[in-house]
Amino acid sequence: MGTGRLHFCMGMLALLAIFSVAGPAPVAGVDQAQVPPLQVPVDQLDGIQRATIILDSYSYTPNHLIIQSGKPVELLLTSITTITPHNFLLKNEAAGLSIERDVGSGRTVTVQFTAMKPGIYPFHCDKKLLFFPSHQEKGMEGTLEVR
Numbered sequence: 250m251g252t253g254r255l256h257f258c259m260g261m262l263a264l265l266a267i268f269s270v271a272g273p274a275p276v277a278g279v280d281q282a283q284v285p286p287l288q289v290p291v292d293q294l295d296g297i298q299r300a301t302i303i304l305d306s307y308s309y310t311p312n313h314l315i316i317q318s319g320k321p322v323e324l325l326l327t328s329i330t331t332i333t334p335h336n337f338l339l340k341n342e343a344a345g346l347s348i349e350r351d352v353g354s355g356r357t358v359t360v361q362f363t364a365m366k367p368g369i370y371p372f373h374c375d376k377k378l379l380f381f382p383s384h385q386e387k388g389m390e391g392t393l394e395v396r
């Protein structure tokens with residue numbers, strides 16, 4: 250009896266030790282705010298401003314890109330999800346921007362455009378499961394800053 254209880258206690262201590270080492274689960278989205286804006290570089294050979302945006306559930310990384318107006322842009326939208334489909338919507342009539350692309354799980358889609366008007370243009374994913382918050386509401390949004 251006595252040793253049985255002792256073993257039980259040792260077991261509980263071991264469990265406690267495992268939990269304290271593992272620590273609390275990381276909170277999704279915390280890292281997102283810490284990613285600095287990406288100043289998209291201009292390719293020296295072809296003059297194209299090229300950048301990759303990683304799509305995950307539910308984020309774009311980076312979520313703030315800075316580009317120059319009047320120069321062509323090429324964005325590679327790369328999904329790293331295994332099931333959930335996402336998309337990329339950036340619409341602003343006044344600026345002549347109308348981008349709407351679906352990005353299936355694990356896919357990479359290329360978007361080409363030239364922004365002529367400096368400004369701050371938000372983009373987001375409008376996917377949504379019935380009765381659930383939209384991906385945008387879960388944080389899947391970002392900013393294209395045109396200078």
Ligand SMILES: [Cu+2]
Nearest residue numbers: 335374376384
């Ligand atoms: Cu989405």
